[in-house]
Amino acid sequence: MRILVVGGGMGGTILANNLARRLSGEIKAGKASITMLSASDKHMYQPGLLYVAVGKMTPDELYRDQVSLLESSITFRVDPVTKFNLKENNVVTESGKQYDYDVIVISTGSRAHAEGTPGLNENAAQFYTESDAVKMFKTLQNFEGGKVVVAVGVPHKCPMAPLEITFMLADYFKERGIWDKVQLHYTYPIGRVHSLEPVAKWAQPEFDRLGITYETLFNMKEVTPDKVLSEEGTEEEYDLLVTVPAHKGMQVIEDSDLGPGGFIPTNRTRLNIEGYENAFVIGDTTNLPISKAGSTAHFEAEALAENIASTIKIGTPVRDYDGKVFCFIEAGEGKATYAMFNYQNPPDPKAPTKGIHWFKTAYNKMYWASARGLL
Amino acid sequence: MSERKLVDAKNTFCPGPLMELIGQMKMAEIGDELEILSTDQGSANDIPEWINKVGHEMVESFEKEGVWHIVVKKTK
Numbered sequence: 001m002r003i004l005v006v007g008g009g010m011g012g013t014i015l016a017n018n019l020a021r022r023l024s025g026e027i028k029a030g031k032a033s034i035t036m037l038s039a040s041d042k043h044m045y046q047p048g049l050l051y052v053a054v055g056k057m058t059p060d061e062l063y064r065d066q067v068s069l070l071e072s073s074i075t076f077r078v079d080p081v082t083k084f085n086l087k088e089n090n091v092v093t094e095s096g097k098q099y100d101y102d103v104i105v106i107s108t109g110s111r112a113h114a115e116g117t118p119g120l121n122e123n124a125a126q127f128y129t130e131s132d133a134v135k136m137f138k139t140l141q142n143f144e145g146g147k148v149v150v151a152v153g154v155p156h157k158c159p160m161a162p163l164e165i166t167f168m169l170a171d172y173f174k175e176r177g178i179w180d181k182v183q184l185h186y187t188y189p190i191g192r193v194h195s196l197e198p199v200a201k202w203a204q205p206e207f208d209r210l211g212i213t214y215e216t217l218f219n220m221k222e223v224t225p226d227k228v229l230s231e232e233g234t235e236e237e238y239d240l241l242v243t244v245p246a247h248k249g250m251q252v253i254e255d256s257d258l259g260p261g262g263f264i265p266t267n268r269t270r271l272n273i274e275g276y277e278n279a280f281v282i283g284d285t286t287n288l289p290i291s292k293a294g295s296t297a298h299f300e301a302e303a304l305a306e307n308i309a310s311t312i313k314i315g316t317p318v319r320d321y322d323g324k325v326f327c328f329i330e331a332g333e334g335k336a337t338y339a340m341f342n343y344q345n346p347p348d349p350k351a352p353t354k355g356i357h358w359f360k361t362a363y364n365k366m367y368w369a370s371a372r373g374l375l
Numbered sequence: 376m377s378e379r380k381l382v383d384a385k386n387t388f389c390p391g392p393l394m395e396l397i398g399q400m401k402m403a404e405i406g407d408e409l410e411i412l413s414t415d416q417g418s419a420n421d422i423p424e425w426i427n428k429v430g431h432e433m434v435e436s437f438e439k440e441g442v443w444h445i446v447v448k449k450t451k
Contacts (some may be wrong), residue, residue, distance in 0.1 A: 116401075155398040159389050191421045195391040217428055219397060230426045246401070260402050266449065287396045289384045341384040 001032040001312055004099055006081050006091065007107035008038030008066050009046075010371060011283035011297030015105055017373035018305035020071035023312065027073045032312065034073065034298040035101075037093060039080040041066055044130075045367050046157075047294060049331075050164060053127035054172045057364070060321030062130070069371050081108075084256040086279050087290040099288040103278050103308060106264065107123065107301075108253065110157055110284035110292060117153060119223035127165070128157070139240070140172060145181025151220050151228050153246030154189050157284060157292045158341075160329045162186070162244050163194055163203055167332030169242065170210055184211075185236060187218035187228075198337055198349055199329065206331070218247075249285055263287040268343070269320035271304050280304055295326040299369065330358040336360045379408040384418075385442060392418045393425060396447065400431070403449045408434060413443045422447070 005016045011112050016036050026032035041067045051057035065075050079093040090100045097357050112128035114121040120285055125136040148169065152162045166186050173179045186193065186207065192200035193207065193214055207214050219231040220243070229235045249262020258264045260275070260362045266286035273279040282304055283297030307317035323343030335352035336359075369375040382399050384392040392413035399409055411422065419436060422445050426433050434446035 113389060154394055154401070155390065190391070190393045190399055195389045195394050195415075217425055219429075224430050232425075233430075246398075261398075289382075289387045289390070289392075291389045323387070327389075339389070341388050 001026070002100065002102045003032065003034045003308065004091065004101035004104045005034065005036040005107065005285070006084075006104065007109060007285070008036055008040065008043060008076075008281065009107060009109045009297065010294045011109075011301045012036060012105065012107035013043065013069055013371045014036070014065070014298055014373055015107065015282060015305050016074050016303050017069075017071050017302035017371075018302060019309060020073050020313060021373065022305060022309035024073065026312065031074065031077060032138050035075040035077065035099065036070065037077050037081055037091070037099065041078045042370065043069055047367075048364060049096075049127050049130065049133040050158075050161065050168065051123075051364070052130070052133035053165070054168045055137050056168075059130045059134065064368055064371075069368065079249065081252055083240065084252070084258060086258075086273065086276055089278070103280070105255075105280045105282060105304065105308075106258075106273075106285055107281070107283045107297065108250040108285050110155075110247040110249050110262065111337070112157070112245040113248040114243065116246055116248070117220050117223060119225075119247060120153075120220065120243060123223045123225055124151070124241040124245075126243050128243055128245070138243070140169075141337075143178075143240055145178050147183045147185060147229060148240045148242060149236050149238040150184070150186045150244075151218070151223075152188055152219055152244045153237075155292060156244045156247050156325075159195055159291045159293065160199075160327050162188065163199070164330040165242060165244070166212060167206075167210075167330060171332045173353075183213065185238075186212055186214040187230075187236065188214070188216050188339070189219045191216050196341075196347055196349075197310075198347055199339060202337075202349060202351075210332075246285070253285065259287055268323070270307070270317065271300055271321055290323055291325045291327065293325060293327055295324075299324040328356070328363070330357065330360065333371075379410055379446070382409055382411040385412050385414045388415075391415065393421050396422060396445075397425070399449070400449055405449050405451065408446055408448045410444055410446045413445065414441060416443070418443050418445060 127133040252372040253262040282300040303321040331352035336357035339347035341347040411432040
């Protein structure tokens, strides 16, 4: 049984490690193998970029060698896939090699696509790559006051990021002693300040208390050097624009005709690609209407690894992915909270505490144990 | 040629039905119809509000067996 994992982010790494442990006997006996193909020999802790953007972490803290995170029985290759041939059960890679498989798991992730909004890439600070996060921090360092607008594209990775960056910006300007010279204005695509209603009900009075202004039903259409225009016909002038851009899946997904926007139609409980029994998708690469977040990839990976292993051992999957998501929410002023929910149960976030903030800070370091499948 | 696309946002809380629709509308062609399914009763109000504000066309909206079906036509 040849299992091919494409993508070495959080989902792919947790899945491969989990499977390697469940199938250790089969792998030793030569009856199963796990191969991972990735675009990089490094693994990045992506949520750390938010902290880099406000000077609370440096990029070197965000990386580990991918091979150091993987079980030794996993074959790891830095050789990104250039074409998925699902009907033929193979992929072709950048090096020109063909990898045949019996089971494939696609976890190639998503990327910020500021280029999709005219003028956004040229005019906005953003933090979804290392270079952008560092550039944003340097921009903040040179900012002496004025109107800061936060603008959000759809879909985007980490649904808490718009709120978190706003609260963290408020903290940053306070620490710099220039808060009285800043007007921080938050915009959001739907009719409340966050997609989760309980989170919106908590965040809106927090904005009021801090003096952060906000505007809902605001979807970026176009950006000029001094204002951002919305699909809804409104516009906001700015001195500094900070954005969470709309995201796309990876280009290879679109090039292989697996899904529009790079997101693959996926069964919401079994995580297989619609129409295929041996091809699965986890993490941001799915088209599921749930949060694009590391925890989503984590919980999907655990459920799928269990099902792939059980299918090999007893011929059938043993459980459904229940839609579980867990998101920390940095609330500023040294406090944080969290939201946990699944397909059936809505979130019920509690008031932010310093304890949860410190747990989140600790998790920034414990992530590596999580990727190894130990947490 | 335009087509009707189904967007199944039942039993999801985040990003939620309206955010899902906004993302799908960006990928649709002018003239396409999208039918979004939602179990969130608030969708019956906030989706038409957004459609009206942006200027797309509401085709129909109805509730059947606890699921809201909201059909929208992309006009711009």
